[in-house]
Amino acid sequence: MFGALAKSIFGSANDRYVKSLQKTVDRINALEPELEALTDEQLAAQTQKFRDQLAEGKTLDDILPEAFATVREASKRVLGMRHFDVQMIGGIVLHRGEIAEMRTGEGKTLVATLATYLNAIEGKGVHVVTVNDYLARRDAEWMGRLHGFLGLTVGVIVPNLPEQQRRAAYAADITYGTNNEFGFDYLRDNMKHERSQQVHRPFNYAIVDEVDSILIDEARTPLIISGPTEDKSELYVSIDKVVKGLEEEYYEADEKSKNVSLTEDGVEEIERRLIEAGLLETDNLYDVENTLVVHHLDQALRAVVMFKRDIDYIVKDNKVVIIDEFTGRMMEGRRWSNGLHQAVEAKEGVKIEPENQTMASITFQNFFRMYPKLSGMTGTAATEAPEFWDVYKLNVVEIPTNLPVQRVDEEDEFYKNTQDKFKAIAKAIREKNETGQPVLVGTVSIEKSELLSSFLDKEGVKHNVLNARMHESEAHIVAQAGRLGAVTIATNMAGRGTDIQLGGNVDFRIEDELRDMEEGPERDAAIARLKEEVEAERQKVLEAGGLFVLGTERHESRRIDNQLRGRSGRQGDPGLSRFYLCLEDDLLRIFGPDTLFAKMMNSNLADGEAIGSKWLSKAIETAQKKVEARNYEARKQVVEYDNVMNDQRSVVYEQRAEIMDSERVDDVVGDMRRDAINAIVTEACPPGSYPEQWNVDGLKQRVSEVLGLQPPIDDWLQEETVEPELIEERLQELSEEKLSAKMADADDSVWRQVEKGILLDRLDHHWKEHLATLDALRQVVFLRAYAQKQPINEYKQEAFGLFENMLDAIREDVTRVLMTMELRLTPPPPPRELPDLPDFLTGHIDPFLGEDDSNDGDGSRGQEALFGALAGSPMAAVGPGGANRENPYADKNVSRNAPCPCGSGNKYKHCHGAA
Template structure:
């Protein structure tokens, strides 16, 4: 109560902070007449002026008012849009590395131009991160007009573009792209073999659009690059057949976490079935040799019980296509990990693709924390402010609206069951549509969208359905959702990126209706007619009450509900929102106090009757908070575990960079060789032991296997007072002599490349194997809790030990290869680099296997690795051809060398393809 009183007198801390930024806005406004008086050329020259000021010692903060005033004027001249004062406040917040919470329709895209331009002046690069490729392309083209007019360069990163195009895009002053593309490019860069192949440059500043969706919702799922393993189709099919015969009394299912555990009877039953099928190596299900079978058994059970068709996935073109749980879109090319996708394929009887092994991974938390300055914007962030601060050290600032919000948010309506609820929803929609009021309906799954569509068909209501099946046309459907009497059903509205304008969207109508009409009087007249129609229709929609937002049930997160509601009442328009709930909704069924709800609703409600209650709404909010807390715990756990790997990842990636940047790595190789010798001797001759306790035979075996030599141990041991240090010294001298002779016989430049190639290739191999080991450890370490141990502490301890083992194995491996290998040079050997593997990209939840990413077919990654030329460069060099058109057919060119045509591809992928 005291806090409320203080807030009413002094305002909240957010209000005071926003008010303090008002002083900067006043400075910007004071400069407006001066900036407006500049000619176009003078206004464009401001960019170089600012760069000169920065070079002379001024800071970005020093030039902020004038730079923002310049952007405002440039926007008026180029885009026809003037920044509101509240948008200026948002721009300052973004520049300071904070999160600007701005309601839908307040122009976040335009706000971003302020901080983007200011920070791009330095030339260090600004990344603008969006939630999908459509928005990245749209914003780069739309706002790019402003940046290029002001003398800045703009690039865009989308899937399936080549290495040269990616490098050019990252070299631009401003780069647009999706969070997944930025993250995957970082991982791919750290799999390259030469610095010149890398596309990204050092991180500087990023602005994340829909920051809550990217840094909160998607942060549960790490980005993963993986490569294929052996085919186990028969095993998946056999286990799926067994699982489908299992009675539901043999397992316990937890819908909250999508986990399933066997009962004691179930374990015995499935053990007997597996033995009968000949799938177990021993009679005990949980013997170590049966680990793989048990893993696939658990995944098959999860696939059959917990993953539902048309909710978690659909079947398209005889393939399992994952549905994004956050946006409801199809994730073409996405695959669940750890054999889960194969289990679902076996369940549905479609072709089973082989599993993949992790080659590189990173969480969004650790990726975005690498930026020295990070900011974001969204319509809904305040509910997660504590998490943003704890994980990213980003403050959330709520920006006031330019015009007061007039939307009316009504109490939730509760019904007994789904059928009653959907009948009531269909009736309410029919009434609103008949009156001319547009209706936007939010659902939580494709299944619910299609169920509601069926009810509306029965009512004779014309409507559009926006879900994963029709996402190609989603922007056009959303843009016209505010037209008179329009009814639009959407599966999750988060990150759609298109404003719903009452009366319709002129730009989209122009694109849809006038795409075939050439420029001229006819097109001008048609466009004027469209504008007049939209204006008249807007007036009628306003009279009908504006956009009516109807939620068919509450989402797990309050933010998603707020995002849906925020679609109505943009920029001072009237609007209405209401949610319809029932006892069968997932949120109430899984997380709500179901016995209390059941008693009250079953005893007090007739069929088809609704009840509205603040108490019930409060209970729903409590259930949502439970889910939010659980999801936060999952994200926190993901980042805790990835922090362990992140420390190791930094070491490996730094080591790779140093190897690539070095002209020669002979000192590294020598150190590894000497460390390997010391380890072999130290293992056989432990410190403080007596000579008679030494394992001389073991040392002989190890020296032969690793070093390829047979030292004269027996002769040495006959000498008096022989110390381990002397043995080490003699072995080092022998292997050094071998290497010196080998190096002397080779071309020094070629040998340096060989050493670098071996180092990078073996480092990548051992890191990949280490990741697989950590994945396996991550899957089972939670069992340590039964022994009263903290799983995360156990994981840290074990991971550290495994990392040390990996480094030891790496030193031995590299030493052995260089000592025992014979170097056979071809004329082009110096052009060749080790082959890089084909791979898939994924964004996989380590707990559920859910995948949420944008580039999963691997094509973008393969082009990035093998290189491609774009535009004029490709035209200049020409494409690769068959052997009969190969001008290099008679040349002695290595298959793995770069093609002489200059395409950037390997010879075997270019002119040598048919050789």
């Protein structure tokens, strides 16, 4: 009470902070007349003037007022839009590395141009991160006109972009792209064998659009690059048949965690069925021989019981396509991990794609924390402010609206069951539709949106359904959702990126209705007519009460509800919002009040009757807070485990960078060889032991395997002065002699390439194996809790030991390959560009639940393809299969993405350029 009183007198800390920025905005406004007097050329020349000032020692903060005023003036001339004062405040907040919370329709895309331009002047690169490819392309094209006018270059990163174009896009002053593309490019860069192949520049500054969606929702699952493993399609199909007929009494389902466990009777029943199907090695399901079957059985149970068609996924073109629970979009090419996607494919009877093995991974938390300066913007961040600060050290600043919000947010209405609720919703929509008021309906799944659609059909209400099936036309449907009498059902409105304008969107109507009309007076007259129609329609919609937002149930996160509500009442327009709930809603059923509350509702409510009260709304909000806290803990756990891997990843990637930058690595290889020989001798001849206790046979075998030598160890042991140190010293000498003889037969530059290639090859191979081991460790380390041990501490200790083992294995492996390989004396091929990195499978996977937004599915070549990437370089002289095909165009400087001159119709890099 006292806090609210104090806030009403002194204002909140947020209000005081925003008010302090007004002085800077006043300085910007004072410059407007001066900049209006400049010609276009003089305005564009401001960029070079600012660069000169920075070179003279000024800071970005020093030039901020004039730079922001320049962007505002350029925007007026190029885009026909002038930044409001509150947008200037938003730009300052972004520049300071904070999160600007701005309501829907306040022009966040335009706000970003201020901080983007100012920070791009330095030439170090600015990344603007969006939630989907459509927004990345749209914003790069739309705002790129403004930046181009001021002399800055703009690039855009989208899937399947050729490496050369991708590199050029990152070299631009400002680069637009999705969070996944930026992250996967970072991982791919650290799998390449030459610096010249890498696309990223050193990180500088990133602005994250829809920051809550990217840094909170999508941050639950790490990005993963993977390669295929062996095909087990028959096993998936067989186990799916066993599970499908299983009665409910044999298992227990936990909807919160989406896990299914067998009861004791269930174990016996499954064992009987598996034995009949010939799938068990022994009669006991949990014998070690049946580990693989148990794993696939668990995934098949989850797929059949917990994952629902048209809610969690849809089947399109004979493929299982995941649906994003936050946006309702199809996630083309993404796959669940750990065999779950294959289990769902078996369930639906579609083609089963092979599982994949992790080759590189990183969480969004650790990826975005690599940027020296990070900021973001969204309409809903305040509810997650503590997490933004804890994880990213980002402060959330609420930016006031340009005009007061006129929307009325009504109390929730509660019904006894789904049938009653949807009847009431259909009736309310019909009533609003008859008055001409546009209605936007938010649902949580495709199934619910199609159910509501059937109710509206019965009521005779014409409507549009926007869900994962309608992804291609979403921008056009959303843009016209504010027209008179429009009814739009959307699975989710998060990150849709298109404003709902009352009366309709002129630009989209021109595009849809005048697409085929040629330029000229007739088209100009048609455009003028459309503008008049839209304005007249806007007035009618305003009279009808503006946009009515109707939520069919509450989401787990308050932010998603607020995003839906925020679609109404933009820029001071009137509006209305209301949520309809019932006891069968997932949130109430799984996380809501106890059964006593449910019994009271059932016994006191007549069919079709609704109640609404602040107490009930408060109870719902409490349930949402519980879920948000639970989800935060899950994300925190992912970060805690990835932090362990992140330290190791940083070491490995730094080592790779040093190796790539070094002209020669013979000193590194030499140290590895000495360490490997020391380890071999120490293992066979432990310190403090007597010669008769030494494992001589093991020593001979290891020396032969690793060094390719057959030294007279038996003779050495006859000497009285023999010591492990002496054996080690002699092995060092023999290995040096053998290596010197090999080097004498090869050109020095060729040998340097060979050493570097083998070092990177073996490093990547063992890092991949290490990641697989850590994945397996993470799956089982929770069992340590039964021994009263902290799983995360156990994981840290085990991971450290595994990392040391990996380093030992790399030393030995590099030594073995260099000492035992055959060097073929073939003339070196003409120098040419190294091949692009293969298109690996990319994933976005929850390491605990297997939940995944995974895998771009645009490639299937694995680690062998990566390590074959040096074919045609001096590495081709190593081992078998090094012969090169003749390439008559090698000296013609043919572009790798150009058609091959031989006339095959293939790209040069896939034809003679692949030789």
